[in-house]
Amino acid sequence: MRARLPLLLLLAGTAVLYLWRLGDSGWANAYYSAAAQAGAESWTAWFYGSTDPANAITVDKTPASLWVMGLSARLFGVNAWSILAPQALMGVASVGLLYATVKRTSGRAAGLIAGAVLALTPVAVLMFRFNNPDALLVLLLVAGAYCTVRATEAASARWLALAGAAVGFAFLAKMLQAFLVLPAFGLVYLLAANARPVRKLVHLTAALGTMVVAGGWWVLAVELVPAGSRPYIGGSQGDSVLELTLGYNGLGRLTGDEVGSVGGGRGGGWGGTGWSRLLGSEMGSQIAWLLPTALVLLLSAWWFASRSDRVGLGLWGGWLVVTAAVFSFMNGIIHAYYTVALAPAIGAIVGIGAVALWRRRHDAIAAAALSGAVAVTALQCYLLLAEWSTGLAATVLVLGLLAAVGLFLSSVVPAAAVVPVALAAALLGPGAYSVATADTPHSGAIPSAGPGRGMGFGGMGGGMGGLLSAPEPSAEVVSVLRADADSYTWAAAVVGSNNAAGHQLGADVPVMAVGGFNGTDPAPTLEQFQKYVAEGRVHYFIAGSMMRGETGSDAAARIAEWVDETFTARTVDGVTLYELTVSGLAAAGLTADAQR
Structure with missing residues (x-):
């Protein structure tokens, strides 16, 4: 002993x-x-x-x-x-x-x-x-x-x-x-x-x-x-998991050729290379x-x-x-x-x-x-x-x-x-x-050790256009998202995983991350999202700022543009929400039958 x-x-x-x-x-x-x-x-x-x-x-x-x-x-x-x-x-x-x-x-x-x-x-x-x-x-x-x-x-x-x-x-x-x-x-x-x-x-x-x-x-x-x-x-x-393994999280990390990334790039865009x-x-x-x-x-x-x-x-x-x-x-x-x-x-x-x-x-x-x-x-x-x-x-x-x-x-x-x-x-x-x-609380996507360095990029309000920061929804926004949430597959959708994570954690309801982490994944496509809305599976779309990548899919941007053109926005405690109603689809000439 x-x-x-x-x-x-x-x-x-x-x-x-x-x-x-x-x-x-x-x-x-x-x-x-x-x-x-x-x-x-x-x-x-x-x-x-x-x-x-x-x-x-x-x-x-x-x-x-x-x-x-x-x-x-x-x-x-x-x-x-x-x-x-x-x-x-x-x-x-x-x-x-x-x-x-x-x-x-x-x-x-x-x-x-x-x-x-x-x-x-x-x-x-x-x-x-x-x-x-x-x-x-x-x-x-x-x-x-x-x-x-x-x-x-x-x-x-x-x-x-x-x-x-x-x-x-x-x-x-x-x-x-x-x-x-x-x-x-x-x-x-x-x-x-x-x-x-x-x-x-x-x-x-x-x-x-x-x-x-x-x-x-x-x-x-x-x-x-x-x-x-x-x-x-x-x-x-x-x-594809294999694509993710060998590409974005694989050889792309070495070469800088990472399709869907919204920063950095070939040639040391993530900081100077070398032993120093x-x-x-x-x-x-x-x-x-x-x-x-x-x-x-x-x-x-x-x-x-x-x-x-x-x-x-x-x-x-x-x-x-x-x-x-x-x-x-x-x-x-x-x-x-x-x-x-x-x-x-x-x-x-x-x-x-x-x-x-x-x-x-x-x-x-x-x-x-x-x-x-x-x-x-x-x-x-x-x-x-x-x-x-x-x-x-x-x-x-x-x-x-x-x-x-x-x-x-x-x-x-x-x-x-x-x-x-x-x-x-x-x-x-x-x-x-x-x-x-x-002794320092840490939050966000890119934490850093040391005194007073807990926020990093990800803890800054709206850091990098919502890419790295997760919003904290107010009680009023939470109440709206929870209302009748059991009737929908997703209570809301928003571009970017951190935007979705903040609302999901705050309201304890499923929130779809349109475009994945960077908003550059083709998931869902505009046609798939329109079908979800026509079937009554998504209740709200939350407007939020995101950086646009030079590579990757623009499906998330197209979805955001379509929602803005098709549905009426309302502001709840500073947050812009679109209620994705079937009547709104009908006014735009889109129906559940048309999406099948």
Whole structure:
């Protein structure tokens, strides 16, 4: 029990940090909260990841994270805690799994450092207190790393198959991003497992098959269901999961050729590409606190590491380098919070590398490398803290330089004096920034860690023309939408998923997201929408502003124009509503018979 006390304290502290005032963020990302609400009401919506319980269209991701939130909402009701708490618990589990994984290769001390670094990385605090799919992605990939280490220890096909299953299910959380760890997992097993090469190749092939089954069964199931018997696949132009996987959420993220996107574009339209991207002002405060330190330790500790340490460094180093390279050079949509996928690797490398060098601290080169790593940490944290708190920045810099000197002279400076100072220098900066992150409510589609940065783009009123912001309907608007809502399939329709999510969450009625997230999906077409109206399935159309994309379908814009030309608008507490009546259709010369 005494040996486990540090781990228990780490997990308890992580739980407090991730759960404290969690409900202050409300619906957080309303896009996913509305889908969780839909899943809590309809098992069909739950399975497909529909944005509304009447199953007009799905979110533009695979739905594994929605399955967790939807089940939680079914059990505990649709509220902020039932939607956000699963992610916080995933964060605690990720810290525990990272500790267990690093401990197997490098011991308890390395595992504790790794877990603490992950727990106190600002972007990790942000995303484990939020409802984007990244929390489940990270948990499953860390689980895959644990299984890979176990497989490598015993040349075990079973453990390697479990690693494949974890990555496959991670694909169902955030699609192709899950596969960025595969080069590291495969090479570590191929090079380090104690078995004949042919046997290892057979094991890897079997694990790959397990991954395909774990991630592909849902894709196959959806593709086999006729389009008219399921919701439209959001984010695709052809109502196809495969298109979504390989296009908008696949190669398009690398090239920038994302049909239906309303921003960015080829050639770095989402920010300058290159290795400096992760250290820049947008991403640096999210993830870069110990990123340079991890790179220094990865290179320097390798020469002093044991064979077991090298397995860990190879695994996490491969994870870090491949993922960082993709994030640095991709031309398509990228947001700073994606970098949470780097946090486990950074934590693991820092833990393994620091302990490996500490064990050899009486070697002058090892002592110099460890000293240099701490000095780099202090300087990096100083640069990131300087604009927020000059006093804290100066404190961290002084502590780091003192620790660097102490580590260089570790043969004469007692460990009890230098180790606490070094840990404080490394963790005080990101820790303070993480606490400030936890103390700030976060909402919208693009959250950002840090003090006073909770609104991001998505929290600004009407941010980006309604694309990223979810409106909060007034009591008067809610009353209108709820009136006679049971007589309709959709109480309302509006262009854009966030516009729909805000009204659906506020009124607790199905709201059709015309055009999907960006308003650029051909779902429904003008003819399909006219048929829904003729059949009396949609009660209101809500006017709202949306950006127009340069690519993708213009069906949503055509629907909005047709509604405006055909029906009479009225304003309810500042919101423009069109009641889609059959009499209005008749006046326009459209009838239910004409639409069949």
